[in-house]
Amino acid sequence: MTDDQAAREQAVTDRVLASFDNAPSERYREVMRSLISHLHGFAREVRLTQEEWDAAIAFLTRVGHITDDRRQEFILLSDVLGLSMLTVGINAPASAGATESTVFGPFFVEDAPEIPLGGDIAQGAKGVPCYVEGTVRSTDGSPLPGARIDAWESDEDGFYDVQYEGEVTAGRGWLRAGENGEYRFWSVKPSAYGIPDDGPVGELLAAGGRGTMRPAHLHFKVTAPGHRTLITHVFVAGDKYLAEDVVFGVKDSLVAEFAEHDGGTAPDGSPRDGRWAHLRFDLTLAPMS
Ligand code: BEZ
Ligand code: FE
Numbered sequence: 427m428t429d430d431q432a433a434r435e436q437a438v439t440d441r442v443l444a445s446f447d448n449a450p451s452e453r454y455r456e457v458m459r460s461l462i463s464h465l466h467g468f469a470r471e472v473r474l475t476q477e478e479w480d481a482a483i484a485f486l487t488r489v490g491h492i493t494d495d496r497r498q499e500f501i502l503l504s505d506v507l508g509l510s511m512l513t514v515g516i517n518a519p520a521s522a523g524a525t526e527s528t529v530f531g532p533f534f535v536e537d538a539p540e541i542p543l544g545g546d547i548a549q550g551a552k553g554v555p556c557y558v559e560g561t562v563r564s565t566d567g568s569p570l571p572g573a574r575i576d577a578w579e580s581d582e583d584g585f586y587d588v589q590y591e592g593e594v595t596a597g598r599g600w601l602r603a604g605e606n607g608e609y610r611f612w613s614v615k616p617s618a619y620g621i622p623d624d625g626p627v628g629e630l631l632a633a634g635g636r637g638t639m640r641p642a643h644l645h646f647k648v649t650a651p652g653h654r655t656l657i658t659h660v661f662v663a664g665d666k667y668l669a670e671d672v673v674f675g676v677k678d679s680l681v682a683e684f685a686e687h688d689g690g691t692a693p694d695g696s697p698r699d700g701r702w703a704h705l706r707f708d709l710t711l712a713p714m715s
Contacts, residue, residue, distance in 0.1 A: 439466040488626040496588065498532050502627045505529060505673040506636075518654065521712035523565040528675040530657050531645065533586040534578060541599040544694055546612040551597035553582035553614025556684060556703040557692050560610075562603045562648060563710050569607025570711060573650035576600040577613065579643070584619030610694065615684050615703040616642045618667050631672065638672055641665035643680075646709060653711035660707050682707050 439462065446458045468474075489499045504510045510529045518527040541547055548555070562573040578598035580586050587596040603609045620638040623631060631638055643659035661668060661681045668676055684703045692698050 435466075435470060439463070442466070485626055485630070492625040497622065497625075499625050499627055501532055502621060502625075503630070505531075505621075506627055506631060508674045511674045514657075518657075521565065521654075523710055524654075524712040525656055525658055525708075525710045526677045526679050527656060528658050528677060528680060529673055530647075531673075533588055534576070534645070534647065535588065535595075535598060538576060538578065538598040538600055539595060541601050541611060543601055543604050543608075544610050544612075545599070545601065547577055547579075547597060547599035548612060548614045549596045549599070550594070551579075551581040551587065551614050553617070554686065554701050554703050555698075556613045556615040556705060557694065558611055558613055558644065558705045558707070559608070559693060560706055560708040562607045562609060562650065563708065564650075564653060565710055565712055569603075570650040570653070571603055571605045571607055573603040573607065573609075573648055573653075573709075573711070574600060575603060575609050575709070576645075576647040577611065578645045579613060579616040580619050581614060582617050584617045609709075613644065615686075616644050616662065618642045618665055621672055636672065637667075637670055639667040640671055640673060641667035641676060643675075644705070648709050648711060650711055652714055654714055656709060656711050658709075660705065 442462050443459055446455055446462070449455045449458065472478075489503055493499045501510070504513075514527050514529060520526060539549070558577070562570045562575065564570055576598075577600070578586070581597055587594050587598065590596070597614065599611070601609060601611055618639055618641050621640060622628070623638045628638065642662040642665045645659050646656065648656040648658075659675065659680060661676055663681050663683045668681065682705060684705045686701055686703050687698070688701055689698055692702060693704065
């Protein structure tokens, strides 16, 4: 490239950068300056062709068109590009002793049913019954009685209730930790599943020669006064997709044994017929700084 060409290209970038100089918000100026610098730098580095620019605009247009109240293709795009996990890492830096965070995902529902301590969130979701228990604590080890625990999961076919036909609620609920921070509930053992791939994000993954699978996991959102909200999952140890999660959400500390048993008596004293699983997982929240 000639010096002349390089100077012409830099002049475009400089003019755009300067156009934000009078933005009243300092943070807005900072973010936009960086965004423009990186976006222009990217186009220059790859020598973006007009056809590639057209294809990118058409792609983003399809992402917009398929997004509605039930489907958020923009979040899915951020997830598969690793931007969601990077943002999680920036905003919830590993805090000594606290349970690690991971992606929120698109399947949380605000008005899930409250269940009693020891109740069942499955509510018809198919799968091997799974008893989940643990203690919610602060990083100093003190229990957090009354902490709110939201849990949600896929059924044995890898589907969340919001993907079923009709308005069904299954595989989700919330409860409060008991007086010693203890929690326990029944659910089903979650299964690995493919993220929605019938839209533009599916095309992007296929073009990249990438898979679509998430390893089996149980989602948690845990809140307690004076503490940072914890958004996380517990992954099923041994799942074959642990090393290739399409949204890069797996952390070693979040992988746990969902021990399977045949018959016998569950930890809550209930007699079991057939297979059931058991997960013990303590949840530790970082105090608000
Ligand atoms: C989930 O775990 O529910 C999820 C996260 C990111 C993309 C799709 C699903
Ligand atoms: Fe999930």
